[in-house]
Amino acid sequence: MNIRSVTPLVALVCLGAGTLTGCGDSAGNASESGGPSVVAAFYPLAYVAERVGGDQAEVINMTSPGVEPHDYEPSPKNTLAIAEADLVLVEKGFQPAIDEATAQNAKGTVLDAAEIVDLMPAEEHEEEGEHEEEGEHEDHGEFDPHFWQDPIRLATFADAVAEKLGAVDPDNATTYDENAANLRADLESLDAQFATGLSDCARDTIVVSHDAFAYLGHRYDLVIEPIAGLSPDAEPTPGDLARLRTVIKDTGLTTVFSETLAPADLAETLAAEASVSTAVLDPIEGLGEEDADEDYISIMSSNLAALRKANDCR
Numbered sequence: 001m002n003i004r005s006v007t008p009l010v011a012l013v014c015l016g017a018g019t020l021t022g023c024g025d026s027a028g029n030a031s032e033s034g035g036p037s038v039v040a041a042f043y044p045l046a047y048v049a050e051r052v053g054g055d056q057a058e059v060i061n062m063t064s065p066g067v068e069p070h071d072y073e074p075s076p077k078n079t080l081a082i083a084e085a086d087l088v089l090v091e092k093g094f095q096p097a098i099d100e101a102t103a104q105n106a107k108g109t110v111l112d113a114a115e116i117v118d119l120m121p122a123e124e125h126e127e128e129g130e131h132e133e134e135g136e137h138e139d140h141g142e143f144d145p146h147f148w149q150d151p152i153r154l155a156t157f158a159d160a161v162a163e164k165l166g167a168v169d170p171d172n173a174t175t176y177d178e179n180a181a182n183l184r185a186d187l188e189s190l191d192a193q194f195a196t197g198l199s200d201c202a203r204d205t206i207v208v209s210h211d212a213f214a215y216l217g218h219r220y221d222l223v224i225e226p227i228a229g230l231s232p233d234a235e236p237t238p239g240d241l242a243r244l245r246t247v248i249k250d251t252g253l254t255t256v257f258s259e260t261l262a263p264a265d266l267a268e269t270l271a272a273e274a275s276v277s278t279a280v281l282d283p284i285e286g287l288g289e290e291d292a293d294e295d296y297i298s299i300m301s302s303n304l305a306a307l308r309k310a311n312d313c314r
Contacts, residue, residue, distance in 0.1 A: 036086035036168045039078075041098045042069040043286045044148035045089040045113065045157075047296045051183045052161045056172045060085070062098060066289035068261045070231055073097045082106050086168045089113070089161065094145040109164055116160045117153045119143035120214055122230060144230065148284060149215040151187040151194075151300070158183045190300055194220050197304050202312035207244055208257045209267050210234070212283035222307075227270060232262035241270060248274040255310035257281035260288045279306050 035056035040046035046061035053059055062078045063069040072095055074082070082088055083105040091113040092099050102110055122144045147153045162180035166173030198220045206213070211226035225247050228234040236244075247253070248270075256271040258264035260282050271278045282299050291299070307313070 035172060036165060037081075037084065038087045038089065038165070039081050039085040040089040041091065041095055041102075042072075044154065044284060044296060045091065048154065048158045048161050048183070049087075049089055052158055052176055052179045053165060054175060054179050056169065056175060057165065063095075063286050065287040065291060066261070067286060068232065069095060069285050071095075071097075074101045079105055084108075087111065087161075087164055091145050091147075093143065109168060111160060111164050113147065113157050114143065114145070116157050117147045118156075119145070119147060120218065123211075123214070144211075144214050146212045146230075146283060146285070147215055148296070149213055150219045151191045152219070153215065154296075155184040155187040158187075186297060190297060191219075193301070194304055197308055198222070198311075198313060200314045201308070203251055203253060204311065205247065205251045205253060206255075206257060206281070206307065206310065207248060207253060207267075207270070208281055209259045209262055209264070210283075212259075212285065213281070227256075227266050232259070236266065241273075244270060245274050248276060253310075254312075255279050255306075257306070257310070259283055260291075261286055279310060281306055 035053070035058070038049045038053055038057050038059045040049050040059060040061050042063040043061060046059055049057065049059040060078075060081050062074055062081070063072050074097060079101050082102055085106070086108045088102055088106045088108060088110045090098060090102050090110065093114060120143065122142060147157075158180045162176040165176040169176075204221060205223040205225060206217075207225045207227065209226070210228040210232040211224070211230050212232075213222075213224045213226075216222060217224040225244060227236050227240070227244065248256070253274075253276060255277050256267045256274070256279075258267035258278055258280055260280060264278070268278055281303055284296060284299050287294065
């Protein structure tokens with residue numbers, strides 16, 4: 001889809017709503033302060049843009065609260081926003097439809113998190129009972145995209161966003177650098193809280209809904225046992241579930257973790273079969289519809305509390 005085919009459609013949608021102005025305000029135009037417009041593909045990227053851009057930038061998150069981002073298709077309005085944005089933030093491979101829309105329509109600067117952050121390889125989980133559906137790994141390429149589960153990697157991305165915003169808006173470059181430094185300080189504090197909070201626990205294994213926590217496990221020495229693969233809609237085999245029941249029994253786990261934007265059925269079924277409890281561990285791929293008062297830091301703090309309770313940390 002090219003921008004020339006999108007623009008008339010957007011205009012018709014807006015006129016049908018009764019006003020063109022109300023629909024056009026958020027479509028990638030400059031902020032009220034005259035600063036740059038930033039379009040972010042999904043929530044963690046938008047959170048960074050909001051913190052780094054501060055009052056100078058207008059940030060549009062293309063993936064709305066309550067929407068699972070993996071298979072999100074950008075609307076015509078979002079495609080227009082991409083075309084008009086000064087800076088577009090994506091992670092290539094995580095949302096193929098947004099990758100395509102960005103490649104075809106972006107006229108401003110594009111920052112790909114996959115080129116900035118040291119991504120980890122996507123592991124295939126070769127144990128007995130491997131998932132029947134292998135496509136979930138191919139969807140994301142050779143690398144695991146969930147880097148924001150490591151706060152320090154997210155800080156690295158924030159530094160790159162500050163650099164790009166400074167290039168787009170040189171008059172406020174110092175402000176963007178200061179905002180990124182403040183965000184890095186917050187993320188380093190969060191990292192220290194995780195390191196301390198998970199340093200003395202009865203267990204170091206967690207069972208989670210899908211394979212979105214490898215970066216968390218790598219940084220804080222947790223063994224991650226996912227029910228599904230990198231895509232939350234991947235179906236585990238009976239062999240997968242049997243192996244996980246054995247893991248729960250052998251390690252003395254008390255909890256199976258579900259998440260906010262994906263169905264909890266499999267986690268609840270596995271927990272019931274293993275006679276353990278369920279709790280929420282949020283991969284923060286997006287905000288829930290009721291998360292208006294939450295942000296990345298607060299959700300990660302809730303995740304830490306859930307991990308400490310589940311693994312009997314002291």
